[in-house]
Amino acid sequence: MSELIQHLINGIATGTIYALVALGYTMVYGVLKLINFAHGDVMMVGVYMGYATAFALGREARSSLWGVLLIFLVAMAGCALLGLIIERFAYRPLREKPRLTALITAIGISFALSYGFQLDIGFLPGAAPRAFPQIIQPVQWFTLGDPEFPDVVLWNWQVLSLLVAVGMMGGLQFLVYRTRFGRAMRAVSHDHRVAALMGIPTDRVIAVTFMLGSALAAGAGLLYAIKDTSVSPMMGLMVGLKAFVAAVIGGIGNVPGAMVGGLLLGLVEEFVVGYAASTWRDAVAFGFLIIVLLVRPGGLFGRVAAEKV
Amino acid sequence: MDDAVVVTPGKVPGIPAPLRGLFPLLVALPVLFGLQWALSDAPFATYLLSVMGVNVILAVSLNIVNGMTGQFSIGHAGFMAVGAYVSGVLSLALKEVAISGLPVVLSDQLFFVAALLTGGVAAAVCGFLVGLPSLRLRGDYLAIVTLGFGEIIRVVVQNTEVFGRALGLSGTPQTSSVAMVGFWVFVVVLVSRRIAGSSHGRSLWAIREDEVAAEAMGVDTTGYKVRAFVVSSFFAGVAGALFAHFVPIINPNSFTFVKSMEIVVMVVLGGLGSTSGAILAAVFLTLLPEGMRSAFTAMSEEGSSLAQQVDQIRMPVYGVLLVVLMLSRPQGLFGTRELWDVLPRWMARRRKGQS
Numbered sequence: 244m245s246e247l248i249q250h251l252i253n254g255i256a257t258g259t260i261y262a263l264v265a266l267g268y269t270m271v272y273g274v275l276k277l278i279n280f281a282h283g284d285v286m287m288v289g290v291y292m293g294y295a296t297a298f299a300l301g302r303e304a305r306s307s308l309w310g311v312l313l314i315f316l317v318a319m320a321g322c323a324l325l326g327l328i329i330e331r332f333a334y335r336p337l338r339e340k341p342r343l344t345a346l347i348t349a350i351g352i353s354f355a356l357s358y359g360f361q362l363d364i365g366f367l368p369g370a371a372p373r374a375f376p377q378i379i380q381p382v383q384w385f386t387l388g389d390p391e392f393p394d395v396v397l398w399n400w401q402v403l404s405l406l407v408a409v410g411m412m413g414g415l416q417f418l419v420y421r422t423r424f425g426r427a428m429r430a431v432s433h434d435h436r437v438a439a440l441m442g443i444p445t446d447r448v449i450a451v452t453f454m455l456g457s458a459l460a461a462g463a464g465l466l467y468a469i470k471d472t473s474v475s476p477m478m479g480l481m482v483g484l485k486a487f488v489a490a491v492i493g494g495i496g497n498v499p500g501a502m503v504g505g506l507l508l509g510l511v512e513e514f515v516v517g518y519a520a521s522t523w524r525d526a527v528a529f530g531f532l533i534i535v536l537l538v539r540p541g542g543l544f545g546r547v548a549a550e551k552v
Numbered sequence: 553m554d555d556a557v558v559v560t561p562g563k564v565p566g567i568p569a570p571l572r573g574l575f576p577l578l579v580a581l582p583v584l585f586g587l588q589w590a591l592s593d594a595p596f597a598t599y600l601l602s603v604m605g606v607n608v609i610l611a612v613s614l615n616i617v618n619g620m621t622g623q624f625s626i627g628h629a630g631f632m633a634v635g636a637y638v639s640g641v642l643s644l645a646l647k648e649v650a651i652s653g654l655p656v657v658l659s660d661q662l663f664f665v666a667a668l669l670t671g672g673v674a675a676a677v678c679g680f681l682v683g684l685p686s687l688r689l690r691g692d693y694l695a696i697v698t699l700g701f702g703e704i705i706r707v708v709v710q711n712t713e714v715f716g717r718a719l720g721l722s723g724t725p726q727t728s729s730v731a732m733v734g735f736w737v738f739v740v741v742l743v744s745r746r747i748a749g750s751s752h753g754r755s756l757w758a759i760r761e762d763e764v765a766a767e768a769m770g771v772d773t774t775g776y777k778v779r780a781f782v783v784s785s786f787f788a789g790v791a792g793a794l795f796a797h798f799v800p801i802i803n804p805n806s807f808t809f810v811k812s813m814e815i816v817v818m819v820v821l822g823g824l825g826s827t828s829g830a831i832l833a834a835v836f837l838t839l840l841p842e843g844m845r846s847a848f849t850a851m852s853e854e855g856s857s858l859a860q861q862v863d864q865i866r867m868p869v870y871g872v873l874l875v876v877l878m879l880s881r882p883q884g885l886f887g888t889r890e891l892w893d894v895l896p897r898w899m900a901r902r903r904k905g906q907s
Contacts, residue, residue, distance in 0.1 A: 278692045278695070278696070333875055333879070336879055337878065337879070337882075340882060341882075342692070343622065343624060343824075344878045344882045345878075346624060346692055346695060347624075347816075347820060347874055347877075347878050348874065348875050348878040348879070350626065350695075350813070350816070350871075350874065351870075351871045351872065351873070351874025351875040351878065352871065352875060353871070354813055354867060354868070354870060354871030354874070355868045355871030355872050355875065356871070358864070358867030358868045358871065359867075359868035359871070361864060361867075362861070362864055362865065362868065363861075363864075370864075480809070484696070484699070484700070484703075487696060488696075488700075491693070491696070520711070522707070522710065522711050523707060523711065525703055525706075525707050526703065526704045526707035526708065528700070529697075529700025529701065529703055529704050530704060532696070532697065532700055533682075533685060533686070533697060533700065533701075536685055536686060536689060536693065536697065537685040540688070540689055
């Protein structure tokens with residue numbers, strides 16, 4: 244029983260991080276109908292920015308509340324900027340071209356970032372994973388069983404990542420459905436040409452959406468690095484792909500769907516690893532994806548819209 | 553579409569009709585055996601040529617899906633892995649067996665061909681299983697599913713005793729030869745050309761240009777896509793099987809996402825939909841790292857450390873190359889044109905200019 248509870252806790256903690264990254268995929272897909280392949284790698288860059296900031300702050304400052312906030316702020320702002328640059332120079336020129344060109348570009352950016360960061364030239368960090376500093380001192384908030392070797396442990400960062408994720412999702416839901424900007428986003432998502440005719444600055448809406456999604460990714464990436472206590476150039480690819488799977492499971496383009504998909508994927512993965520075989524972790528997500536696509540191609544909350552000509 | 557696809561079967565005058573289909577093969581075989589004989593003392597050249605051939609098979613077969621049909625598969629290395637491992641296990645099991653009454657070399661080659669075909673068929677079956685659900689969906693899902701499939705294959709191999717887990721398979725009989733690789737290059741180019749010119753191929757082109765319109769015209773889009781996918785994965789499996797029989801060891805690291813991307817870059821660079829473009833790009837991108845390596849080594853002392861980094865630098869360069877290509881020339885170098893269509897016209901124009 245206690246084992247089950249522990250797996251539930253771990254699964255939800257991982258799932259919230261997937262969900263946060265998935266939100267970025269879903270937002271960008273919502274306005275552009277483009278799978279932003281580079282999303283996970285933008286996240287990775289954000290984590291490295293946080294890592295550099297943590298080291299610049301030094302051992303004392305980085306574990307204070309302001310230090311942690313500063314690390315998150317730098318990473319999120321840096322990623323927003325990176326997202327803006329990518330959108331402006333890589334995606335915007337291709338917006339009226341066939342979808343395949345944009346997809347290939349996205350894959351190219353993803354590849355350039357994840358392998359570019361593995362080089363050992365200049366400021367680039369090299370391929371080896373590095374230990375991420377413990378900016379949040381791990382505290383056991385809740386334990387069950389023997390106090391020395393507890394059966395169930397709930398860490399403070401697990402609660403934190405859940406709170407951050409729920410908070411961000413709530414904020415996003417509010418932004419999309421309750422603000423002027425959100426209305427503009429939904430209009431662009433519906434039909435960006437008509438939206439432009441109605442006086443909506445589509446370019447700006449899309450750019451801001453990209454920045455928001457990238458900032459969310461940076462936040463999620465830092466939470467992941469705190470959980471994993473490591474950072475490596477390849478983390479973006481794997482986490483990004485899993486988050487994408489989460490977004491598809493929930494129904495891509497759907498904000499609560501991304502959340503549910505992320506949690507579901509986190510739990511499924513955790514249970515398979517816990518009860519079946521740990522070496523199969525990476526295969527679980529894709530197996531799950533194929534099954535979902537077979538049974539419900541639109542995802543759990545998505546609708547399959549007929550393609551209009 | 554930028555230019556119409558016109559593929560006319562080659563007309564060679566003075567050859568009786570039944571022989572015409574066989575004619576390219578009759579030309580190709582002596583050339584291949586001559587090449588093999590000439591290279592019998594040059595192991596590195598043989599190896600490089602074999603790698604090049606395998607890359608050409610992979611690029612041309614991926615072009616059938618990514619280029620002609622306009623779907624986007626980025627898990628080609630997964631099918632290659634299936635072919636390599638299935639054929640490798642089969643060859644290891646049959647290593648000590650020989651058909652009685654035949655010379656050893658011949659029976660080895662027979663077993664090799666059987667292993668190649670088994671590897672190809674196994675990969676084709678996998679292609680069918682992956683393609684059936686994902687090809688009913690829009691193109692970008694296919695990209696993710698094929699990528700995921702590649703990862704699943706890697707994880708399965710790493711967890712299976714027969715496949716040697718992370719260590720890989722070693723000791724597969726080295727029965728591959730330049731002639732055999734060349735023969736399969738020939739086959740895949742022929743098949744790809746014939747598909748492009750057939751009514752089957754026209755359906756594929758139609759799907760590529762506009763799937764909705766193609767469906768409205770009565771093209772069974774899912775069926776054609778799945779068939780293109782199966783053909784493509786068959787040849788990827790054969791390429792993997794060839795690969796497994798000239799490298800001393802195969803392990804899961806030979807078939808990662810990086811390999812898939814390399815093939816994608818070849819197809820995109822050569823031109824989505826151009827068989828000859830895929831061939832040229834595959835040859836170019838196989839020789840480029842080798843050339844850079846020897847150039848750096850020859851240059852200076854510090855160059856040799858650069859030479860060791862060539863493999864690492866290659867990856868981000870591929871990424872940037874894809875972005876630059878998409879921004880400046882999204883159809884690739886050749887577009888959908890073929891060398892054998894362009895070249896005669898160009899030669900004729902030159903001759904006219906001279907006279």
